[in-house]
Amino acid sequence: MLNPDILITGAHIIDPAQGIDGIQPLRFIGDRIVAPDTPPSSATEFINAEGYYLFPGLIDFHAHVFYRGTEYSVPADLATLPYGVTTVVDAGSAGCANYESFHRQVISQSLVRIKSFLAASSPGQTWDEENQDPAKYDIPKIKALFRRYPDTLLGLKIKQEAGVVGELGVKPMHAAVALAEELGCSVAVHTTDPVVSTQELVGLFRSGDIYAHAFHGKGSTIIGGDGHVLTAVKEARQRGVIFDCAHGRSHFSIKTARSAINDGFYPDIISSDSSRFSFNTSPTFNLPWVMSKLLALGMPLYDIIAACTATPARVMKMPWEIGTLAPGACADIALFKLAQRNATFTDIHGEIQAGENLLIPQMTFLAGEKVFRQNGF
Numbered sequence: 001m002l003n004p005d006i007l008i009t010g011a012h013i014i015d016p017a018q019g020i021d022g023i024q025p026l027r028f029i030g031d032r033i034v035a036p037d038t039p040p041s042s043a044t045e046f047i048n049a050e051g052y053y054l055f056p057g058l059i060d061f062h063a064h065v066f067y068r069g070t071e072y073s074v075p076a077d078l079a080t081l082p083y084g085v086t087t088v089v090d091a092g093s094a095g096c097a098n099y100e101s102f103h104r105q106v107i108s109q110s111l112v113r114i115k116s117f118l119a120a121s122s123p124g125q126t127w128d129e130e131n132q133d134p135a136k137y138d139i140p141k142i143k144a145l146f147r148r149y150p151d152t153l154l155g156l157k158i159k160q161e162a163g164v165v166g167e168l169g170v171k172p173m174h175a176a177v178a179l180a181e182e183l184g185c186s187v188a189v190h191t192t193d194p195v196v197s198t199q200e201l202v203g204l205f206r207s208g209d210i211y212a213h214a215f216h217g218k219g220s221t222i223i224g225g226d227g228h229v230l231t232a233v234k235e236a237r238q239r240g241v242i243f244d245c246a247h248g249r250s251h252f253s254i255k256t257a258r259s260a261i262n263d264g265f266y267p268d269i270i271s272s273d274s275s276r277f278s279f280n281t282s283p284t285f286n287l288p289w290v291m292s293k294l295l296a297l298g299m300p301l302y303d304i305i306a307a308c309t310a311t312p313a314r315v316m317k318m319p320w321e322i323g324t325l326a327p328g329a330c331a332d333i334a335l336f337k338l339a340q341r342n343a344t345f346t347d348i349h350g351e352i353q354a355g356e357n358l359l360i361p362q363m364t365f366l367a368g369e370k371v372f373r374q375n376g377f
Contacts, residue, residue, distance in 0.1 A: 004368040005029045005043045007036075010050030011335065016306035016309070017313070017324035026054055028331035031367040035327050049335055052123030052362060055085030055305050056323050057332025060287050062188075062212060062246040062271035064125065065114065066093035066102045072275045076110040079274050081371045084334030087322055089312070090108045090116035091188060091212065091246070091273070095124035096141040098150075101197025104261045107152060108235070110368060113332075115316060117157040117188045118145060120176050132158060132165045134175030146183050154316060155186035155210070162195040162219065166319075169195055173204050177215040180209075186315075188212050188244075192251045193219035199232040207240025208269070208315070213259060214243040214267055217253025217349050219231055222260060229265040237268070242315055247290045254297070254351035261298045269315070270294060270307040273317040284348045288336070288359040293345040296355030301338075331368035335377075 008026045025036040029261060040046075053275075065076040070093050080088050094102040099118060107114045118337060121130030122138050146153050158176045159165065165172055176187045194201045198206035198220040205211060222233045222243075237243060245267040247250065260266075278284035291304050313323025322330055336359050343355040364372035 017310040086332035092119035095119040101117040203323035213251035333365040335363040
């Protein structure tokens with residue numbers, strides 16, 4: 001369809017950016033959403049979606065999609081569009097030594113919208129762990145890339161995992177924050193098994209920085225000895241630190257997530273951390289499966305959708321362009337069925353969470369174009 005003109009009726013719309021949670025029509029023409037009462041024409045296609053949910057196109061804020069450029073990455077379109085994801089953020093697969101290749105070979109060639117963090121380590125996450133030594137950062141080249149790709153690069157990515165940084169301690173964090181101050185960007189930090197206590201590490205984050213793998217279960221976590229979220233973590237959120245689920249193969253603990261959710265501490269962002277080792281593989285599978293897992297753990301559906309749409313769009317400085325179904329926004333749309341189905345959710349630690357509902361994608365529209373449609377819908 002060269003110029004889509006579609007009216008979807010009967011669906012239960014959840015659009016946290018507009019505060020919408022109820023049944024109402026959705027209309028889009030071309031690549032933009034228009035007012036639902038826009039008069040239909042002879043070209044209008046009508047879709048009856050009664051009994052289904054309609055969300056803004058999902059944003060997977062942490063994944064690895066530098067396919068064939070790193071051993072960790074997955075094909076961008078394959079890992080996103082069939083799952084209702086219309087925007088994906090690559091979490092530092094490439095560094096300054098290979099970012100140009102990533103941009104030309106993947107970002108420019110993919111259907112799905114791709115933004116990215118740049119690994120502070122020059123070769124990025126090509127195979128083994130990156131060199132996090134700040135002395136190895138190629139600062140002039142990093143600055144040049146941020147000048148050249150201001151619409152694509154969101155910030156810097158580093159790791160503060162004990163087994164990766166070793167005796168460097170928190171030097172990578174200090175160096176990345178100092179560089180980010182010059183660049184005017186955020187820092188996304190891999191926090192699993194942190195080299196220092198969570199209280200000390202989270203104190204180094206600025207407003208807008210990303211605490212990735214917020215619900216990990218290795219070493220010092222966000223949960224204190226009393227079973228509640230640490231005061232330092234709650235204070236960090238109050239000053240603007242963003243807590244991203246970033247599930248992945250080994251960065252999510254059901255026990256940690258359950259304690260946090262029971263304490264009313266939901267992730268600001270829900271992402272899959274899809275990679276060669278986690279995509280369509282237990283315990284991660286894909287973003288809708290991670291969303292369903294959090295639903296089973298007690299996080300309300302409305303807040304789950306906010307964490308995959310409005311909040312990451314705001315963090316990306318793209319509110320009202322993506323992550324919403326407001327008139328004038330890009331016609332990125334995800335149609336889902338909330339199926340009553342018994343499911344068993346697991347984690348790498350052997351914990352189990354039973355669930356009774358699964359979010360199953362039915363249709364994905366990217367800039368108004370149908371890019372996925374479930375058989376039988």
